[in-house]
Each structure stands twice: as C-alpha cells, then as structure tokens.
Amino acid sequence: MKRKVTLKQIARELDVSISTVSKALRNSIEISEDTRQKVKAFAKLYNYRPNNIALSLKNRKTKTIGVIIPEIVHHFFSNVIRGIEQVANNRGYNVIIGLSNESFSKEVINMEMLANGSIDGFILSISKETLLRQDYHHFNETINQGMPIVLFDRAVEEINCDKIIVDDVKGSKKAVEKLISNGCKNIGIITTKDYVSVGRLRTQGYIAALEDSKIHPKASLILKIDVELDSEDHLEDLENEIEQFFNNNKHIDGIFAVNELYAITAMKVARKKGIKMPDKLQIIGFTDGVLSKHATPSLTTVSQHAQKMGEKAADLLIDRLELDIDNEVEEEHYKTIVIETELIERESTK
Amino acid sequence: MKRKVTLKQIARELDVSISTVSKALRNSIEISEDTRQKVKAFAKLYNYRPNNIALSLKNRKTKTIGVIIPEIVHHFFSNVIRGIEQVANNRGYNVIIGLSNESFSKEVINMEMLANGSIDGFILSISKETLLRQDYHHFNETINQGMPIVLFDRAVEEINCDKIIVDDVKGSKKAVEKLISNGCKNIGIITTKDYVSVGRLRTQGYIAALEDSKIHPKASLILKIDVELDSEDHLEDLENEIEQFFNNNKHIDGIFAVNELYAITAMKVARKKGIKMPDKLQIIGFTDGVLSKHATPSLTTVSQHAQKMGEKAADLLIDRLELDIDNEVEEEHYKTIVIETELIERESTK
C-alpha cells in the first residue's frame, strides 16, 4: 500500500527544494527545462496529485458547494440535485449534501456543520418546520458571514439573497384555467396549509383563475391538508380525508392538486368510487414526477423543470462566488429568477 | 459583514498567544481559570468556530465520505443515500455526492476529484458502462492508496473490499416461487443483458425456481432488454419490445420483472391488451419504489431495503475508518453483508 506522495517527498527524493518541485509542476519559467522534466517524470511515476485540503486552506476556498434539501427521496428534489451536480461538476465544483428531513433543528445543525469552512456557498430549500416557525436567523447569519446562499423553490422574503423560484401562482392559474376551458363547473383544490408557501401561492392561483372566470370560490371546495399526512405512513389518513372531501362535494368535476401525491391519491379515491376519468372528473397535478407519467390514467401536470432549477441555482451561486473574488465590492444586487412552468397534458384531462 | 473569526484574531485582541487561546477553548488545565473564562467569553461573543479545513489538514482526515452513484433520480438510490446520510450524520460525518450517470469516464473523473484528500472513504455502486468494460483499475488504485471503499448493490469479485449486497438470486427465486404456487404455468421474465450483474443474478434465480419445480425454462419466455432503453426517452421502444414479447407468448400468465420500470411497463401493455390482472396475469417486480405502491393494480414486489443498505454501508465504512486509526495493522479482512429481501404482496398477484 503506497500512500499518497507529497511535494515534500518528491523534493527529498530529487534533492531539490519544495518550491522547486511546486514551480516545476506548474511550469514556472524560473525552473530550468532540465529539472522541470525530471520533476514531472517523477511526479507522473508516483501519480502525484495536489492535496485538495491543503489547496483549500491556502486559497481560502473549497470549490465545494453545500446543498441542503428537506428530503431526497423525492422526484423533484433529486432532479434539482441532478441539475446542480451537473453544472457544478462542469465548473469544477463538488457538491456536498445535507438533508433537513423537514426539521428545523436538522437544518440548523447541517448548516453549521458545513458553514465552518467546508464549503464556499449554499444552495437550499427551506424545511417545512422552519417555514412554520418563521425563524430564519441561521440563514441571515450565514449570509452575514460572507457565505452566499441561493434559495430555490421554497423561498421567503425575509431572507436577502439570490432565489430561483417557480411562478406558482401563474402555473396554478394556467392549470385551473385549463380545467375551466375543458368545461369543469365545480373545481376543487387539494392543497397544504397556508404556511407552506408553495401551497399558499398555488391556492392563490386557483382562486385567481376562478375569479377571472367570474366563478365564486367556495370554501368547501378547498381542502387544506396537514403536512403530517404527507409521509408515506399516513397514506390512509390522507385517503380518508380526500374521500370525505368527495363526499362533501358530490358535483365536483375537476380537481387541481398542489402536488403529485395528492393528485395520485385523489385519482385512487375517485377510481374506488367508480368515477370515470377524465369523463366525469378531470385532474391536474403539480410537479412532473414519475408517478404522473406512469399513472392510469396518466396525469396532466404542471412541470416545474426541476433539473433546470438546479442548473440555474448552481450557475447563480458559482457566478456570485467567482464575482466576489475579482470584485470585492459589495455588489449586493440579489437576483430572483423565475422558472416558467409548463402544462403537460396527459390522459387525466380531456 | 463580519468575516469568520480565527484563533489568531482572538489572540491578538486579548493579547495572548494563539496556543493559549486554543488551549483555553479546549479546557486545558495549563490555562488559568481566569484567562480561560476571558477567552471563552470572547469566542462566544464573536461566535468562533474552528475552521474545518484547517482541522482536516492537521488531522489528515476530513470526516467526510464520498458517495458515487450512477443516478440520483431513482427511488432506490435516493433511498440508499438517505440511509447513508442518516448514519453518517449521526457519527459526525458529511456526505459528498458524485453522479456517474452510468458512464465510465464520469465515474473515474469523479473519483479522482474526491480522492485527493477531500474525503476519507468511498461508498459506491458501479456504473453500467464500467460493468460492461470490466475495467476496475480505478477502484483498485484507490484502495491501494489506502482509501477504503464500500461497494453496494452492484459489486464485482474483482474488487477487494467491503460489500453490501442483496441476495438477488434468492429474492428472485422467492418471487418466482410465489408465482408458481399461485398457479402460474407460463412465467416469463423481463430482465437486462447479462453484463448487468443484478440482471444476470435475478435471471439465475428465475431459472432456479423453475427448475426446482421441474419446469423447463423456455428461451422465448426470457426477454433481455438493452440498457439503452432504460432511459425515459426510450419508453416507447421499451413498450414495443414488451408488446412483442406478449405477442410471442400468448399463454403467458405470470411475469417477473427485474426492476420497477419493466414491471410497470409490462402492466401498461397488458392493460392495453385487455389482460386482466391479477386474474389472467400476475406480475411481480423488483425494488420497492413509489411506482409499485401507487400503480393500479398496486404491484407485488421484492423489496431490497434500500435505506438499510445505505445505513449498513455507512456503518461499515466508518467502522473501518475508525479502526484503521487505532489499529494500523493491515486488518484486510473484508466483509460482504447480504441484506435479506422481502416479498411485499399487493394487488398484482392473487
């Protein structure tokens, strides 16, 4: 087992100084052609590679970005990661992942773990618990210490930084408009409680679409699910709640669900009740995941372009990191990029 | 914007040496109660946190593990990551992710990027292209340099290291036996080409189950799909191939598919052809993902306990890392842990 070789070892073997070795390898003109060749040959033979940690310490940057997401077993988030990873790698950066599990304290701990020099900047999506508490001090402190953050998808105004978001209102509005133009008269929405920003915004879009068409939104047609039912363990409770929703709204003929799980579960309940789709009931979901594509009938959905979000987020962060280097001015002009949604029509709508 | 404070700065402010500050913060008895308090108060005020990079350089370990997987937008892999992340975090380690995208060169590049000091050890699953080439030099070189590797799921004999695998043969055999005991007479398998080890092994299990029941395996009932059709872009080709398979085997009444996609697609084709499930056709898949759970009919499947695999892999790697420290002996006794599969029965079987 041959340990990794260092400059010092090469220097000793070749009876030159460390500086000479370093310079030779970096093709400095200070070094004679002769020794340069000699050093390079030796380095190649022993497969020398500069130690990243030492470089990070010296350069005071790690070429690594930290990503903290609420959940990884989730089509949307894993797609975002894929996007991040792709551009990060292309631009010479590594990606280090932390999972908050939708928990405030895990989010804080994870951030602290990474913020002490391990990374150059963060890309993250806020956990539900944090959103509920509205306690954003850890983000602002991190930013204050000079570590840039890019927020994606779940962002809030209280944090001053770059953001990549989806136009939830507009995307939802388009979806509901589609249902209206497809002839639906009683359109319901299955959404989250209001403190989850995406739920709130998508509900706004739903209401806006109805009002634009002079339809009065009915409270009974709005079902707000508690986040606790999101987990796979509470699938049955979710199902029961949605079934109740159907029972309370006998004439419902269109449903807009703010995420894939709600949409799929609604479809399952409808099927159980013998409601034909899309004839008697049309459904549109949000987030283009694997479930939507493979459901029966396949689900019409609002795609968020998750991978593109990841790519943009990484580009934005790296741009800022590399801008800070040259231009040490407080260029505190934060951007918010809105990714356009796209309505992907499948079999669950006419 | 206040930059991160260092020992040196604290030392200067308090007019003591760096050593004193360091010792005071670590509660050394060499330091008087008086100065200890003073230093701690100051450090707390300025929110001092030791720089991770400097610590890594000094300790020659990073407390970070590198994970390289072929694909992240995949229920199985993201579940493994979740498991890894959970135990890694509990044991004080970070997780850095690399994606090979099933490509040999990306796998090599990613490994090189991380192997130069950024991490203490690897957890990885081999890319399909690497498996096809059978070129494992990069793994063996990494191991030779003293960096431990834990392979999971897709492992090969040629690499000498710890492994976490699933008993593919046994799991598949159980699944096919289930089909047989459920009365299926013509059981087909949809699998991959043989160089994908999991496909090969699962096919072995299929054949073994048949032979145990004195059923002669028929070549026409074995469909080996090319990996290129796995991607979401070639969904139609895959569908066509499976449809052809049905046409060639009119009396097929049971299907074992080696992954979720093949199973779901087979179900879709069957539904299109008006074949009732599970009455006329029973299907079992491999890998317990979201698709299986939410399909109609929901899919009976062989669960691999992905998250547990991740947890075991992380434990195994960290155990080795922390054993190497005390016990510098070449304790080259590599383990292979087999995770038991579990047949989860749902609606696609009787």
Added chain:
DNA sequence: TTTCAACACGAAAACGTTTTCGTAAATAAT
C-alpha cells in the same frame, strides 16, 4: 578586471489548527 543582467533555485511566510516542549515567575520545601 569590474559591473550587470539573466538564470535557477531556496528560504520563508501564509492559510488555521493542535500539540509538544521549553521557560519565566511564583510558590513551596529545605
């Protein structure tokens, strides 16, 4: 022969820690 560049290289500092060792001052023992 003296002066001056050009050349080729090495010493040392710096990044931020931890830790070993040395030592001045204060206290205790003789």
Added chain:
DNA sequence: ATTATTTACGAAAACGTTTTCGTGTTGAAA
C-alpha cells in the same frame, strides 16, 4: 537563602500547498 516544584503561558513545528523575495552563479557587457 537556596533549591525544587508548580503554575501559566509562549514558541515552534506540523499538516501540504503556493508565492514572494532574496541570492549565488553564470555569462556578457563595459
């Protein structure tokens, strides 16, 4: 009053790099 022992701290090395600056040698110019 002398010696021994604590006590409390600082200097320096080490981890592995890069880079600035200084310097001894050479060969050419004066």
